[in-house]
Amino acid sequence: xxxxxxxxxxxxxIQKVFSIVPTRTTLPILSNIRLDAEKDSLSIAATDLDVSxxxxxxxxxxxxxxxxxxxxxxxxxxxxxxxxLLSLESDGDRVWLLSDRGRYGLIGMPAEDFPRLPSRxxxxxxxxxxxxLSDIIDKTIFAVSTDESRPAxxxxxxxxxxxxxxxVATDGHRLARVSRNMSIPLSPFEAIVPPKxxxxxxxxxxxxEQLHKVIxxxxxxxxxxxxxxxxxxxxxxxxxxxxRVIPKSNEKRMVVDNESFSSAIRRVSAxxxxxxxxxxxxxxxxxxxxxxxxxxxxxxxTEEVDVQYDNEDLDIGYNAxxxxxxxxxxxxxxxxxxxxxxxxxxxxxxxxQPEGEDYLCLIMPLRLND
Numbered sequence: 001x002x003x004x005x006x007x008x009x010x011x012x013x014i015q016k017v018f019s020i021v022p023t024r025t026t027l028p029i030l031s032n033i034r035l036d037a038e039k040d041s042l043s044i045a046a047t048d049l050d051v052s053x054x055x056x057x058x059x060x061x062x063x064x065x066x067x068x069x070x071x072x073x074x075x076x077x078x079x080x081x082x083x084x085l086l087s088l089e090s091d092g093d094r095v096w097l098l099s100d101r102g103r104y105g106l107i108g109m110p111a112e113d114f115p116r117l118p119s120r121x122x123x124x125x126x127x128x129x130x131x132x133l134s135d136i137i138d139k140t141i142f143a144v145s146t147d148e149s150r151p152a153x154x155x156x157x158x159x160x161x162x163x164x165x166x167x168v169a170t171d172g173h174r175l176a177r178v179s180r181n182m183s184i185p186l187s188p189f190e191a192i193v194p195p196k197x198x199x200x201x202x203x204x205x206x207x208x209e210q211l212h213k214v215i216x217x218x219x220x221x222x223x224x225x226x227x228x229x230x231x232x233x234x235x236x237x238x239x240x241x242x243x244r245v246i247p248k249s250n251e252k253r254m255v256v257d258n259e260s261f262s263s264a265i266r267r268v269s270a271x272x273x274x275x276x277x278x279x280x281x282x283x284x285x286x287x288x289x290x291x292x293x294x295x296x297x298x299x300x301x302t303e304e305v306d307v308q309y310d311n312e313d314l315d316i317g318y319n320a321x322x323x324x325x326x327x328x329x330x331x332x333x334x335x336x337x338x339x340x341x342x343x344x345x346x347x348x349x350x351x352x353q354p355e356g357e358d359y360l361c362l363i364m365p366l367r368l369n370d
Contacts, residue, residue, distance in 0.1 A: 067095055153172065197230065
């Protein structure tokens with residue numbers, strides 16, 4: 001293999017695939033990226049067996065061929081090279097990266113040993129706007145569980161029907177759900193997608209990639225971004241019926257200013273218990289007193305914040321980190337808490353929402369300290 005390629009363009013494409021390479025693996029080939037040179041293009045691929053990516057870029061191939069190279073060392077060298085025309089050559093299992101004044105060699109592995117990537121295949125397809133899908137993912141993915149004993153909860157649940165898509169994530173302590181009218185016809189589908197794939201998708205979109213199509217198959221989901229294809233194995237379900245756990249009659253409603261309320265929680269929670277991060281909300285008409293304490297450091301904090309509330313007094317405890325993660329994703333100046341009792345789930349909603357979107361987060365309270 002021998003090709004000519006611009007360093008700037010090559011580095012940009014390598015970055016698209018690099019984060020898919022696993023940091024630890026029992027299969028050495030997975031620590032490599034695959035390079036496939038054709039007459040006028042170069043394809044670059046990476047996989048961890050669950051999530052795979054392949055991107056294609058222009059290149060001048062004097063001698064087409066394929067090989068895999070150690071991803072991290074190869075990227076480390078490429079990143080530090082100056083902007084110039086590079087030559088990429090392979091000789092047996094040796095790969096050379098040549099610049100005007102440098103020569104860098106690595107031991108590669110045969111392309112034949114690299115796992116075969118999924119094909120796009122057939123399935124339900126739809127064409128969402130990339131920025132909208134990326135925003136919905138950001139509003140939900142933080143609530144995904146890390147508990148491998150409940151595999152369905154370790155992914156983000158997608159459900160499409162008519163023109164509406166529902167995206168849900170939960171770890172049993174908090175839940176995030178976005179229902180969005182996509183203004184495009186959707187065939188009925190359900191899928192549980194690993195968060196790694198979705199995080200990578202949002203990075204690609206924020207980096208300027210255009211999402212052309214999403215294809216949901218039986219075992220894989222494909223994100224078609226033109227010259228870049230992102231594939232992910234789906235997590236087996238079923239996903240729990242979340243509508244059963246979302247309270248419908250929480251009548252104690254508190255409206256807060258998102259920015260000032262978040263700032264107050266951050267200040268008070270700095271002196272909260274390091275394990276539970278508990279902050280007590282003592283809610284009264286027109287105000288809420290936030291309080292926290294920590295036996296380990298002997299610290300305590302209280303702060304009163306003005307709110308809109310005209311109901312019974314309520315004392316309720318929450319993990320401050322969970323509340324802050326939710327408020328961070330509420331793109332709204334005002335946020336509403338819909339509450340009931342000190343031991344029942346609460347709902348948090350943004351007052352202002354994009355047209356056609358219904359976003360809510362559920363959060364379970366903590367038992368208050370004595």
